[in-house]
Amino acid sequence: MIAARIRGESMGARIARGLLSSPKATIAAIICVVLITSAILAPLIAPQNPYDLTEIDFFDAKLPPMSEGYTGMTYLLGTDGQGRDMLSAMLYGLRTSLAVGVTAGLLAMMVGTALGLVAAYRGGVIDSFIMRFVDLMLGFPTILVALMILVVFGQGVDKVILALVFVQWAYFARAVRATAMVETGKEYAEAARCLGIPAWRIMGGHILPNCLPPLIVIATIQVAGAIAAEATLSFLGIGLPITEPSLGLLIANGYQVMLAGLYWMSVYPGLLLLVLVFSVNIVGDRLREILNPRLAQ
DSSP: OHHHHHTTOOHHHHHHHHHHTOHHHHHHHHHHHHHHHHHHTHHHHSSSOTTOGGGOOGGGTTOOTTEEOTTSOEETTOBOTTOOBHHHHHHHHHHHHHHHHHHHHHHHHHHHHHHHHHHHHHOHHHHHHHHHHHHHHHTSOHHHHHHHHHHHHOSSHHHHHHHHHHHHHHHHHHHHHHHHHHHHTSHHHHHHHHTTOOHHHIIIIIIGGGGHHHHHHHHHHHHHHHHHHHHHHHHTTSSSOTTSOOHHHHHHHHHTTGGGTOTHHHHHHHHHHHHHHHHHHHHHHHHHHHHOTTTOO
């Protein structure tokens, strides 16, 4: 990493080189790109809109994979109990899961980063108060806290995102505070204070850029965690409503009839969720190795 800085290599170039140097990380990154692209283009590439009643035929319900429907349409992954094409439902569910996970991860990063910077720069009572609250948040199971929030506020995309932000911001705050504490004591920060530069400019313009490496790693891992947490909440029936289906809700719907031999309704969405979360975690682990000077090779 030090050699890379000496050569003037940017962070983006270093990350790209590090990912390409690992076959496992390269494959995982390609899978992530393919899944994200598929989710964004779901309305264009999905064989049908699974939530448009005019495109669904109830006579095609519970068809196994590679079956031809009543209207002549071939369902590659079969249909569910309402006659929806499973491939289309999975693409739309993937879109919802990614949107919720990425949005919650970014918002949690913004909140946690701001509090972590304030705690490190101000110190004293403010630092103690914020970090004790962080310790309190990290002491509770993520799903339990999210369940309590959703029980109080009810279902909805915004409610799920709020719950995920509430349980994830502490991870960012602790990581940013640890890095910012080191940066605050360096000469450039002292020089900025002596020049009378406002505190918010020192934190945002000088200290924050040096906190980006751990932030990138944590953000990647927490996005995967948010996707898995949202799927768990939806599977339990208190996450997203049926009007905003995700992979977790598809798994829950198929799980009810799995013992009847209709495995594809739950297994295929479950495999897609597994591949997505696993790939994002592999990329996150590789980023940790690339951006952490102690682990860099």
